[in-house]
Amino acid sequence: MPFRKYKSNTAFLDLLFNCLLGIAVLFFISFILVNPFQKQADIKTKAEFVVTVTWPKDNQDDVDTWLEDPAGNVCFFRQKEIGLMHLDRDDRGSVNDVIQLPDGSFILFPHNQELLTIRGIIGGEFTLNIHMYSKRSQDGTPVDITIDKLNPRLQRIFARTIQLTEQWQEETVTRFTLAGDGELLSLDNLYKPIVKTEVANVRRP
Structure with missing residues (x-):
């Protein structure tokens, strides 16, 4: 008796999720590194x-x-x-x-x-x-x-x-x-x- 083959998207979804997670982490790290310089610039503009x-x-x-x-x-x-x-x-x-x-x-x-x-x-x-x-x-x-x-x-x-x-x-x-x-x-x-x-x-x- 032949067996039915079921196709699953689980592997693809896992890969997609991991990619999105990696992008989110990189964005968060970039924000942390850039933000202090923005704050320094803000402080400098408060003096003439x-x-x-x-x-x-x-x-x-x-x-x-x-x-x-x-x-x-x-x-x-x-x-x-x-x-x-x-x-x-x-x-x-x-x-x-x-x-x-x-x-x-x-x-x-x-x-x-x-x-x-x-x-x-x-x-x-x-x-x-x-x-x-x-x-x-x-x-x-x-x-x-x-x-x-x-x-x-x-x-x-x-x-x-x-x-x-x-x-x-x-x-x-x-x-x-x-x-x-x-x-x-x-x-x-x-x-x-x-x-x-x-x-x-x-x-x-």
């Missing part, structure tokens, strides 16, 4: 200008960055976020350069740098000053200051080096004027003190 203040590494001096916006708001170590300005870190020279890890070991970060970002655009004049809060070294301290415009492309609009030699010395780095669309209209360094005496004389914790 970056002010960088740097002085020699291993130097013990405490240099402060002060920025006054057109509305009269002043961003500095006691007021790290105000208006559209944000001071990323109050670098105090050699103080707090050593970090202890949970295992008891230490990490040394000898670089001296402060970053201040302007997250949006306000038309008018900004005043950028640096202030020698604590002079611990014997020689003069060269301080490098740059201002970078981030959008629509990275552009350095200002760079200068100033020598600080004395305790409490305050220097106007630049006074720069922006248009409402962020275009740089003018630069000058006419001295304008903005360090408040009553604030500068308060000892840090």
Whole structure:
């Protein structure tokens, strides 16, 4: 008696399912790899200008960055976020350069740098000053200051080096004027003190 032969699609369906599963896994991995770069780009677009203040590494001096916006708001170590300005870190020279890890070991970060970002655009004049809060070294301290415009492309609009030699010395780095669309209209360094005496004389914790 002849036997009937039944045709089955099970093998074909299994193969198709495995192919689809493989494609889904590859897509998921690609999404994980690409997504962090997208987030980094999103973060960068939230700042319009970056002010960088740097002085020699291993130097013990405490240099402060002060920025006054057109509305009269002043961003500095006691007021790290105000208006559209944000001071990323109050670098105090050699103080707090050593970090202890949970295992008891230490990490040394000898670089001296402060970053201040302007997250949006306000038309008018900004005043950028640096202030020698604590002079611990014997020689003069060269301080490098740059201002970078981030959008629509990275552009350095200002760079200068100033020598600080004395305790409490305050220097106007630049006074720069922006248009409402962020275009740089003018630069000058006419001295304008903005360090408040009553604030500068308060000892840090």
